[in-house]
Amino acid sequence: MSERLAVRKTYKLFIGGAFPRSESGRSYVVNSSKGEFLANASKASRKDAREAVAAARKAFPGWSAATAYNRGQILYRVAEMLEGRRSQFVAELVDADGVGVRKAGELVDAAVDRLVWYAGWSDKIGAIRGSANPVAGPYFNLSSTEPTGVVAVVAPEAGPLLGLVSVIAPVIVTGNTCVVVASERAPLPSITLAEVLATSDLPGGVVNILTGSAAEIAPWLAGHMDVNAIDLTGADAELAVTCEEAAAENLKRVLRPPSAKVDWLADPGTERMTAFLETKTVWHPIGT
Amino acid sequence: MVSLESFGLVGDAGAVSTTTAPLAEVAASNSTLRAFLHGLPGVDRVGADARAAMLSTRSIKTTAKKQAIDLAIRMVDLTTLEGADTPGKVKAMCAKAVHPDPTDSSVPSVAAVCVYPDLVATAVQALGGSGVKVASVATAFPSGRSSLDVKVADTALAVAAGASEIDMVIDRGAFLAGDYLTVFEQIAAVKAACGSAHLKVILETGELSTYDNVRRASWLAMIAGADFIKTSTGKVSPAATLPVTLVMLEAVRDFLRTAGRKVGVKPAGGIRTTKDAIKYLVLVNETAGPDWLDPDWFRLGASSLLNDLLMQRQKMATGRYAGPDYFTLD
Numbered sequence: 001m002s003e004r005l006a007v008r009k010t011y012k013l014f015i016g017g018a019f020p021r022s023e024s025g026r027s028y029v030v031n032s033s034k035g036e037f038l039a040n041a042s043k044a045s046r047k048d049a050r051e052a053v054a055a056a057r058k059a060f061p062g063w064s065a066a067t068a069y070n071r072g073q074i075l076y077r078v079a080e081m082l083e084g085r086r087s088q089f090v091a092e093l094v095d096a097d098g099v100g101v102r103k104a105g106e107l108v109d110a111a112v113d114r115l116v117w118y119a120g121w122s123d124k125i126g127a128i129r130g131s132a133n134p135v136a137g138p139y140f141n142l143s144s145t146e147p148t149g150v151v152a153v154v155a156p157e158a159g160p161l162l163g164l165v166s167v168i169a170p171v172i173v174t175g176n177t178c179v180v181v182a183s184e185r186a187p188l189p190s191i192t193l194a195e196v197l198a199t200s201d202l203p204g205g206v207v208n209i210l211t212g213s214a215a216e217i218a219p220w221l222a223g224h225m226d227v228n229a230i231d232l233t234g235a236d237a238e239l240a241v242t243c244e245e246a247a248a249e250n251l252k253r254v255l256r257p258p259s260a261k262v263d264w265l266a267d268p269g270t271e272r273m274t275a276f277l278e279t280k281t282v283w284h285p286i287g288t
Numbered sequence: 289m290v291s292l293e294s295f296g297l298v299g300d301a302g303a304v305s306t307t308t309a310p311l312a313e314v315a316a317s318n319s320t321l322r323a324f325l326h327g328l329p330g331v332d333r334v335g336a337d338a339r340a341a342m343l344s345t346r347s348i349k350t351t352a353k354k355q356a357i358d359l360a361i362r363m364v365d366l367t368t369l370e371g372a373d374t375p376g377k378v379k380a381m382c383a384k385a386v387h388p389d390p391t392d393s394s395v396p397s398v399a400a401v402c403v404y405p406d407l408v409a410t411a412v413q414a415l416g417g418s419g420v421k422v423a424s425v426a427t428a429f430p431s432g433r434s435s436l437d438v439k440v441a442d443t444a445l446a447v448a449a450g451a452s453e454i455d456m457v458i459d460r461g462a463f464l465a466g467d468y469l470t471v472f473e474q475i476a477a478v479k480a481a482c483g484s485a486h487l488k489v490i491l492e493t494g495e496l497s498t499y500d501n502v503r504r505a506s507w508l509a510m511i512a513g514a515d516f517i518k519t520s521t522g523k524v525s526p527a528a529t530l531p532v533t534l535v536m537l538e539a540v541r542d543f544l545r546t547a548g549r550k551v552g553v554k555p556a557g558g559i560r561t562t563k564d565a566i567k568y569l570v571l572v573n574e575t576a577g578p579d580w581l582d583p584d585w586f587r588l589g590a591s592s593l594l595n596d597l598l599m600q601r602q603k604m605a606t607g608r609y610a611g612p613d614y615f616t617l618d
Binding site: 050053220224226246 | 607608610613
């Protein structure tokens with residue numbers, strides 16, 4: 001009996017809940033940390049980014065209007081589905097990062113815990129960011145939080161799973177939708193995460209994942225007039241400057257890249273959620 | 289009996305050779321009309337679909353795309369046909385028709401605005417001397433199910449209010465029942481009521497079922513005096529499609545050769561993106577010819593299309609993707 005042939009995969013993008021090929025037809029080779037062939041991944045073009053933004057915009061009204069409770073439940077569900085694929089993620093992290101099986105397992109567990117942690121914040125973030133304001137007049141004055149809109153996310157190169165989950169979850173838990181440019185070097189965990197998201201009751205278009213070159217795609221997202229904010233966590237210094245300049249044109253909210261190396265295992269705090277929240281203040285007259 | 293040959297019609301893919309036989313006599317009775325319309329060559333449905341699909345794969349980029357976008361903007365009949373239309377909404381739409389993008393004066397005006405008859409006066413006043421025409425639907429739009437008197441009165445009302453173009457609907461019930469003479473006479477009567485106003489005849493192709501019927505309805509409308517033939521009201525799905533428009537463009541091309549009169553075409557409904565609009569322009573160029581690539585001979589009935597054209601135009605000018613937040617809602 002002859003030796004079985006390897007199945008050589010070419011993974012696709014995740015846009016609007018579907019898995020299309022890149023409009024450009026391009027793909028690139030993904031190698032393991034040891035330089036061995038793992039798979040091909042689609043190399044997204046600016047037009048794929050445009051389609052992804054359109055999908056995210058379309059998903060925004062429904063997702064932002066969903067109750068915080070509902071969004072939290074869906075994030076819990078994502079965590080469950082991610083847990084169910086634990087062995088696949090462990091294998092992918094071992095290949096991508098060259099970490100040991102034990103360390104990879106810790107990283108996957110941390111990613112599950114991170115999702116659960118953010119899921120819990122869905123109905124609590126309003127309590128720490130909203131307020132009843134004392135005003136000099138007969139009014140109830142209430143501030144409450146609202147999602148910013150469509151957020152472009154440049155995911156970190158390091159931490160292909162935990163880093164990715166740690167930048168996506170805080171954006172969507174508050175009701176934003178996002179277009180994510182995944183780690184260029186290690187995109188396979190992001191594609192598997194897309195498969196998890198697609199089977200987790202998350203409405204199509206809430207998270208859109210593009211694989212390819214951040215340097216090529218991110219400036220288009222930064223300049224896009226229908227993107228409300230951009231998270232530059234994974235951008236290098238040069239790309240961050242380009243993107244910030246482009247983002248200034250329509251006054252996007254910008255989350256700058258961290259100044260020091262991020263320990264993704266550390267307590268994340270609420271900054272990533274509050275970076276993409278707007279405050280609405282309502283004055284309501286009291287009595288007569 | 290009026291035969292095909294007497295009009296020089298040959299069965300070669302629907303092409304009609306040049307001859308100036310008097311088409312007026314085909315309308316002598318329902319049977320002569322029927323003989324003529326049913327004598328038109330049949331439409332190869334698969335072939336028409338395939339040709340439209342093939343033409344829609346043309347890639348129009350950079351400077352050609354820029355020209356196409358500006359031409360498409362000039363061809364738009366900006367339309368609002370809702371029960372909830374108010375004078376305020378019509379005024380806002382008219383302002384947009386004259387200056388589609390207030391931040392960029394190089395954007396041309398659209399061809400016309402299209403409203404219900406009772407709002408024609410408002411639109412005429414709002415457009416002033418801007419050069420943008422006012423079109424009005426009439427004749428018991430959108431179903432066309434009323435008496436001829438009502439239809440003529442409806443048309444007269446719109447013309448008296450200042451409409452320079454009338455979009456009438458044909459009586460699809462009569463057409464499908466084979467009562468072609470009734471349809472013919474109604475179109476002729478409305479044409480007479482139009483006076484100097486241009487008459488666009490809406491075939492409502494979504495209700496005609498077959499491409500053969502579309503071809504017959506096109507010829508019927510043109511013989512009866514239509515200045516334009518229009519695909520749909522926008523109230524029935526499917527509205528305008530590329531193959532249906534292809535059949536109609538063939539009809540106007542052949543009508544010009546046969547009768548020596550040029551008729552325009554207006555697809556309406558369901559054209560929402562710049563890509564769609566450019567596909568129609570390619571279709572016009574390849575079917576009827578470049579003579580029809582002019583707002584006087586080809587129109588696009590649409591409302592949301594204009595914003596997409598403007599967004600694409602802005603993208604080409606600034607190099608960044610535009611967002612709908614920066615354009616008015618229709």
